[in-house]
Amino acid sequence: MLDAKTIAAKLEEAGVQATAQRIAIYQYIVCEADHPTAEEIKDWADQNFPKMSLATVYNTLNILVAAGLLKDYRFPNMSKVIYDSNVVHHHHFLDDETGQLIDIDPDVVEVTSKLKKEFHISQIQILFRGTRQTVRK
Amino acid sequence: MLDAKTIAAKLEEAGVQATAQRIAIYQYIVCEADHPTAEEIKDWADQNFPKMSLATVYNTLNILVAAGLLKDYRFPNMSKVIYDSNVVHHHHFLDDETGQLIDIDPDVVEVTSKLKKEFHISQIQILFRGTRQTVRK
DNA sequence: TTACCTGCAAACTCTTTGCACCGCA
DNA sequence: TGCGGTGCAAAGAGTTTGCAGGTAA
Numbered sequence: 001m002l003d004a005k006t007i008a009a010k011l012e013e014a015g016v017q018a019t020a021q022r023i024a025i026y027q028y029i030v031c032e033a034d035h036p037t038a039e040e041i042k043d044w045a046d047q048n049f050p051k052m053s054l055a056t057v058y059n060t061l062n063i064l065v066a067a068g069l070l071k072d073y074r075f076p077n078m079s080k081v082i083y084d085s086n087v088v089h090h091h092h093f094l095d096d097e098t099g100q101l102i103d104i105d106p107d108v109v110e111v112t113s114k115l116k117k118e119f120h121i122s123q124i125q126i127l128f129r130g131t132r133q134t135v136r137k
Numbered sequence: 138m139l140d141a142k143t144i145a146a147k148l149e150e151a152g153v154q155a156t157a158q159r160i161a162i163y164q165y166i167v168c169e170a171d172h173p174t175a176e177e178i179k180d181w182a183d184q185n186f187p188k189m190s191l192a193t194v195y196n197t198l199n200i201l202v203a204a205g206l207l208k209d210y211r212f213p214n215m216s217k218v219i220y221d222s223n224v225v226h227h228h229h230f231l232d233d234e235t236g237q238l239i240d241i242d243p244d245v246v247e248v249t250s251k252l253k254k255e256f257h258i259s260q261i262q263i264l265f266r267g268t269r270q271t272v273r274k
Numbered sequence: 275t276t277a278c279c280t281g282c283a284a285a286c287t288c289t290t291t292g293c294a295c296c297g298c299a
Numbered sequence: 300t301g302c303g304g305t306g307c308a309a310a311g312a313g314t315t316t317g318c319a320g321g322t323a324a
Binding site: 072074079093096104108109113114117118119121122124125128130131132134 | 215230233248251252255257263266269270271
């Protein structure tokens with residue numbers, strides 16, 4: 001759990017003025033939330049912040065994405081945008097039973113593609129789908 | 138280019154009543170269109186079909202997807218749904234310059250993942266991003 | 275003081291739905 | 300004749316924007 005001061009420093013470092021709302025949202029996404037949608041963030045704010053409009057939630061998220069502090073994703077199964085505080089390149093595993101999204105380290109995955117040489121690949125995004133068997137005794 | 142009769146047969150085979158609108162839309166997607174959006178289909182219909190409402194376009198697309206004749210995709214960079222008449226499993230290449238989406242045969246790609254055994258993978262969807270260098274003389 | 279941020283409501287985009295009509299089996 | 304498909308318009312979900320007021324450097 002990072003404290004507000006650390007969060008504020010990260011915002012400033014990324015060139016984003018650290019306001020109360022921005023600190024709260026970013027802290028929530030980094031520390032508590034797991035791939036939240038704008039709606040989830042708004043719900044959280046309604047319970048944990050004096051007052052924050054939906055527009056501010058969206059504005060803030062867009063600013064944080066533009067500053068490189070968050071990444072936004074769209075996935076096949078849902079119409080809403082998902083925000084991720086993990087901005088280094090990684091893949092995802094989608095649990096089709098729970099809907100949970102789990103980050104996958106690229107080092108765990110190896111891709112060998114024999115595409116024609118006219119394709120210049122700058123990035124590979126993989127979505128694994130399936131179910132996650134929780135270990136039982 | 139498949140004729141209307143063949144298209145109609147495919148629809149019936151999939152348990153979808155073959156109406157003029159459905160034949161037209163499916164034929165367009167199979168023969169002419171390249172990963173169209175609902176909007177592109179509507180635009181095409183406005184110019185090539187006596188009269189078709191937007192609701193019919195959406196209804197038809199949903200029916201065709203449910204029948205397994207089309208697959209719908211959402212990609213990170215666009216908010217609209219994309220329809221694909223290629224329903225066998227495949228990957229995609231997104232040209233970041235032109236926005237064009239190109240089907241990639243899974244046989245051309247090999248993925249080795251060392252995920253923990255609790256992850257039961259049923260499907261892997263890969264999105265390659267980059268640019269496509271058209272061959273020049 | 276001034277630039278920037280916030281809140282509100284309205285607008286906008288994409289998609290779905292309710293209902294009346296119509297045509298084909 | 301009836302069931303299902305179509306068209307229209309309105310509603311719905313998710314997101315963006317314009318503007319007035321506020322707040323901190």
